Amino acid sequence: MYILAYLLRAFIMLMITWLALRIIGKKSIAQMTSYELAGIMLLTTVAAEPLVFKVVSKASIGALFIALVILGIGYLSLRKKFYNADMKPDVIIQNGKINKQALKRNKMNLPLFISMLRLKGYANVSDVEFAVIEPNGQISAIPKSASRPLQPSDMQIQPQFEGIPLPVIIDGEIQYNNLKYVNLNAQWLQQELNKANISSASEVFLAQLNSQNQLYLSLYKEVTTQTPPEI
Numbered sequence: 139m140y141i142l143a144y145l146l147r148a149f150i151m152l153m154i155t156w157l158a159l160r161i162i163g164k165k166s167i168a169q170m171t172s173y174e175l176a177g178i179m180l181l182t183t184v185a186a187e188p189l190v191f192k193v194v195s196k197a198s199i200g201a202l203f204i205a206l207v208i209l210g211i212g213y214l215s216l217r218k219k220f221y222n223a224d225m226k227p228d229v230i231i232q233n234g235k236i237n238k239q240a241l242k243r244n245k246m247n248l249p250l251f252i253s254m255l256r257l258k259g260y261a262n263v264s265d266v267e268f269a270v271i272e273p274n275g276q277i278s279a280i281p282k283s284a285s286r287p288l289q290p291s292d293m294q295i296q297p298q299f300e301g302i303p304l305p306v307i308i309d310g311e312i313q314y315n316n317l318k319y320v321n322l323n324a325q326w327l328q329q330e331l332n333k334a335n336i337s338s339a340s341e342v343f344l345a346q347l348n349s350q351n352q353l354y355l356s357l358y359k360e361v362t363t364q365t366p367p368e369i
Contacts, residue, residue, distance in 0.1 A: 147188045154198045155185045158205035162212075177208040227278075231269035234282065244271050255279060299349060307345035310358075320347065331355075 158181055162174065184200040230240050230251065241251060252263065254277040260266050265285035270278045290297050304316045312324055327339070330353050336342060344356040 147194055150194055151185045151188055151197065151201075154201050155181065158185075158201045161202075161205040162208050173211050174208055177204055180204055227270045227272055229268065229270050230277070231263070231266050231279075234264070234267055236263070240271075246271070251277075260285075301349035303346045303348045303354070305344060306347050306353075307339050307342045309344075310340040310342060312339050316347075320351075322347075322351075 159178070162177070181201055181204045184197050184204065187197045188194040228240050228244055230237055230244075230246075236248075236251075241248065251269075255261075255263065255266065255269065258277060258279045260279055260281065265281050266279050267282045268280040272278055304313075304320065306313050306316050306322075306327060312327065314324065317323055317327060327345075331337070331339065331342070331345075334353075334355060336355070336357070339345075341357055341359070342355060343358050344354075346354040348354070
């Protein structure tokens with residue numbers, strides 16, 4: 139009986155913590171501001187209390203209160219007066235030169251900074267014109283003109299508009315809202331499936347539509363003609 143009561147408290151606090159995190163919003167750890175990270179650390183501590191002290195109600199109220207406070211601070215940060223209440227961006231490289239004082243302010247040593255630049259795809263510091271440490275601790279790097287990737291505009295090419303591919307079938311189910319968004323219907327979709335010798339949407343694992351109304355199809359039962367490579 140004691141074990142069942144313990145498991146029930148664990149389940150309740152898991153649901154409460156999940157709800158609190160949903161209130162805070164969808165962010166990875168790397169995207170969180172310092173007040174959000176502090177709030178989540180406190181939230182997990184409060185949520186774990188009932189597993190030791192058997193008091194679920196107080197911990198539930200405390201967890202939801204912490205989530206609402208974090209949410210309130212987030213709303214305040216949208217106002218001009220509170221834009222930089224947490225942190226503000228800091229320029230680490232300006233005009234190709236490293237700002238040593240900025241590194242010290244952000245408690246970041248040179249090897250760590252160089253490592254973060256490599257993760258952005260810049261092995262040579264000399265290729266970077268500007269680098270900024272953002273409020274969430276991530277690095278934004280702007281390359282020098284000679285080091286940036288070639289753009290179509292550099293070659294005076296006007297590429298066609300691509301838009302965003304839309305899934306119209308997911309796991310055998312037609313996504314009617316997406317079809318309606320591009321002014322198409324299920325009848326048109328079935329005609330396209332018939333052209334590919336597919337009788338029903340239930341045979342399709344994924345169907346994705348691009349801006350030229352071309353379908354990418356992935357079936358549940360794909361016909362393979364060769365053995366896939368080992369990776």
